[in-house]
Amino acid sequence: MLERHFGPLRMEEAEVEALTAASVAQRPWIAPPWKLAAAYATAYQTGLEDPAMEMLPDDRAARLEQFERHILGDAVRMTDIAMRSGPDEEVSFIGPTACLNPYATFEVA
Secondary structure (H helix, E strand, C coil), X not given: CHHHHHCCCECCHHHHHHHHHHHHHHCHHXXXXXXXXXXXXXXXXXXXXXXXXXXXXXXXXXXXHXXXXXXXXXXXXXXXXXXXXXXXCECCECCCCCCCCCCCCCCCC
């Protein structure tokens, strides 16, 4: 899923798993059921993700779309993907509390 949006990535499988686990840990309600996720992964690998999404009931398709959006946002926030100088650089998981903005201020809501 990340490669579809960011292009080919050099990211170790353990780093991808850590990113996914951290993202789901922050929002456990967004994780799709494993059967749905596995079916979508297979459809994506075969190039059939668009027809597969159209065949899903609206609530399932919306859940997958929401999950994908959160993972993409977390990939930018929790990895060094935005700091790469080129597409050949390896992407690393920084952590769930990483913030690369030196001017950021945080307030408790």
